[in-house]
Amino acid sequence: MEDQTTVKPFWNSYVAGVALGLVLLTAFVVTGRGLGASGAASRAGITALNAVASAHVDNNKYLAKAKADNRHPLDSWFVFMALGVILGGFVAAYSAGRLRREVIRGPRITARSRLLLALGGGVLMGIGARLALGCTSGQALTGGALLSVGSWIFMMAVFAGGYAAATLVRREWL
Amino acid sequence: MMFPFDFIGAANREVGLVVAMLIGIGFGFVLERAGFGTARVLSGQFYLHDLTVFKVMFSAIVTAMLGLVVLGGVGLVNLPSVLQTAASGTFIWPMLVGGLVLGIGFIVSGYCPGTSLVASASGKIDGMMTFLGVIVGSVLFGELYPILGSFAQSGAMGQKFLDQVTGIPRPLLALGVAVMAIGMFFGAEKVERIFRRRRGLDVDGDPAPKTAIWGRFAFAGMGAAAILGVATLALPESTRAAGGKQGPTIAKGKTYSLISVSQLAGRMVKHPWSLRIVDVRPVKLCKAKTLPGAECMPKAKLKELNLDVGAGSRDLVLLCRGDIVKFPRVALTYKGRVLVLKGGYAAWEAYALKTPKAPGDNASPAAWSAYRFQSAFHQSVTGRKTAPAVKAAKYVPKRKKKKRGGCS
Numbered sequence: 001m002e003d004q005t006t007v008k009p010f011w012n013s014y015v016a017g018v019a020l021g022l023v024l025l026t027a028f029v030v031t032g033r034g035l036g037a038s039g040a041a042s043r044a045g046i047t048a049l050n051a052v053a054s055a056h057v058d059n060n061k062y063l064a065k066a067k068a069d070n071r072h073p074l075d076s077w078f079v080f081m082a083l084g085v086i087l088g089g090f091v092a093a094y095s096a097g098r099l100r101r102e103v104i105r106g107p108r109i110t111a112r113s114r115l116l117l118a119l120g121g122g123v124l125m126g127i128g129a130r131l132a133l134g135c136t137s138g139q140a141l142t143g144g145a146l147l148s149v150g151s152w153i154f155m156m157a158v159f160a161g162g163y164a165a166a167t168l169v170r171r172e173w174l
Numbered sequence: 175m176m177f178p179f180d181f182i183g184a185a186n187r188e189v190g191l192v193v194a195m196l197i198g199i200g201f202g203f204v205l206e207r208a209g210f211g212t213a214r215v216l217s218g219q220f221y222l223h224d225l226t227v228f229k230v231m232f233s234a235i236v237t238a239m240l241g242l243v244v245l246g247g248v249g250l251v252n253l254p255s256v257l258q259t260a261a262s263g264t265f266i267w268p269m270l271v272g273g274l275v276l277g278i279g280f281i282v283s284g285y286c287p288g289t290s291l292v293a294s295a296s297g298k299i300d301g302m303m304t305f306l307g308v309i310v311g312s313v314l315f316g317e318l319y320p321i322l323g324s325f326a327q328s329g330a331m332g333q334k335f336l337d338q339v340t341g342i343p344r345p346l347l348a349l350g351v352a353v354m355a356i357g358m359f360f361g362a363e364k365v366e367r368i369f370r371r372r373r374g375l376d377v378d379g380d381p382a383p384k385t386a387i388w389g390r391f392a393f394a395g396m397g398a399a400a401i402l403g404v405a406t407l408a409l410p411e412s413t414r415a416a417g418g419k420q421g422p423t424i425a426k427g428k429t430y431s432l433i434s435v436s437q438l439a440g441r442m443v444k445h446p447w448s449l450r451i452v453d454v455r456p457v458k459l460c461k462a463k464t465l466p467g468a469e470c471m472p473k474a475k476l477k478e479l480n481l482d483v484g485a486g487s488r489d490l491v492l493l494c495r496g497d498i499v500k501f502p503r504v505a506l507t508y509k510g511r512v513l514v515l516k517g518g519y520a521a522w523e524a525y526a527l528k529t530p531k532a533p534g535d536n537a538s539p540a541a542w543s544a545y546r547f548q549s550a551f552h553q554s555v556t557g558r559k560t561a562p563a564v565k566a567a568k569y570v571p572k573r574k575k576k577k578r579g580g581c582s
Contacts, residue, residue, distance in 0.1 A: 016204060017233020019207075060320075080194040084195040085205070086291055086295045088205075088295075089295035091203060092207050098296055118307065120279075173284070
């Protein structure tokens with residue numbers, strides 16, 4: 001293992017991009033599917049809700065879909081992929097000396113506010129991803145490489161939304 | 175061997191999940207090494223001093239896009255099949271609005287759902303909060319589905335791809351996208367430089383200058399793959415039939431053969447999984463009565479089954495009212511064997527639905543054996559126990575082991 005005190009630099013962006021593209025290509029070629037991350041979040045949420053209010057989940061047509069065929073909501077392709085992402089991310093961070101408990105924030109914001117904003121932004125992304133049938137991984141990246149019309153519309157919209165809101169949360173980052 | 179494998183099928187479910195996890199490991203590892211484990215890099219995209227997001231994302235899209243075009247073009251990958259299984263349908267309005275909402279969430283949280291997982295795994299508390307938010311938001315969407323549902327379905331176009339919309343062949347379009355992306359990469363480097371200077375950041379901010387040379391290789395690789403993709407357009411039709419071309423093609427010299435109803439019945443009992451039966455009679459007739467396990471799809475609409483997609487590991491059996499009059503050519507796009515039921519539904523009715531008549535005492539053992547099978551089959555299809563007892567004495571001594579023995 002690497003020395004924890006020396007932090008390795010990030011990869012060159014284009015090299016990282018090609019590597020990411022090859023991972024995506026492998027997924028396409030071997031499994032006929034792309035990548036995804038938000039689906040796992042949805043499954044995790046439904047699992048938690050199901051534990052406290054199972055009947056409520058059954059009554060909601062959308063949520064109940066995760067339990068179709070009497071499967072556990074976590075018995076899903078994308079949940080296992082997410083587990084892999086956590087594992088891969090952990091190994092990469094650890095071996096590069098970047099494994100550290102911290103809150104990433106700009107100089108003008110408290111950690112508390114930053115965490116609240118992170119939560120709020122996450123909620124928005126959860127809603128947006130379900131509405132668009134995927135997030136930046138499942139829709140923009142996967143569908144983008146397949147030249148899917150909806151995915152390219154989605155991708156443009158993500159950047160548009162991000163740039164539009166960036167001026168409002170400038171204090172959070174700069 | 176044609177990719178992709180059918181991993182996700184119920185039979186291989188466990189293998190599929192393991193493969194999903196392995197791919198996830200690669201995905202997470204690369205995201206972290208790209209710098210996507212920290213919101214500092216990701217948020218920089220929206221203040222223009224760090225365009226890593228754009229660079230990584232578009233290099234990845236271009237790489238995977240070109241890879242598919244090349245592999246599909248040389249016939250290694252069944253591209254139409256991948257497109258069908260991996261792409262979601264296009265819903266214009268929810269994707270536009272969902273994208274905007276996700277984009278706002280992106281800059282507010284500093285992550286996207288996937289990168290928030292990587293950030294969580296590398297110890298970032300804000301990453302964990304973001305993923306928690308994504309979980310809450312997903313469930314919230316489910317709760318709001320009774321209200322949002324109709325909007326979420328609006329602007330539905332089915333699966334739509336840019337090459338279909340523009341009419342440009344996919345390899346050429348891919349070349350165009352690659353050239354455009356590389357042009358934009360050079361632009362991005364300039365923009366990054368300008369904004370880094372403005373923010374008083376290190377201008378030669380490439381965190382890994384030593385690997386910059388590899389970036390050039392990445393460009394060269396993309397360019398080469400793009401040209402290779404276009405070159406596959408020159409390959410003979412049969413190679414591309416598998417993937418390079420949009421729309422179904424028929425392999426040269428391919429034709430259909432006839433199957434008799436007794437052969438079909440035998441296979442329905444012995445290996446029903448090797449059959450894909452499609453009833454091409456008018457839907458009304460098919461809905462009323464058809465073979466067990468048959469799909470209803472009238473001849474004129476047969477194209478809608480996308481028979482060209484998939485490996486064609488089962489034999490396709492077409493079923494008309496009687497003998498086939500005009501064979502639908504589109505059925506030949508199916509990758510596997512194509513069979514037509516001799517005598518059509520009428521033959522089926524006569525064979526399986528009517529009580530079979532016992533052959534005479536002097537009939538050959540083969541005829542008796544066929545009769546025994548037919549009456550057993552008739553029973554299992556109709557549920558009627560009408561078959562008379564068979565006269566054992568006559569044929570037992572000569573009895574040979576028949577392939578189509580009813581209850582062996």
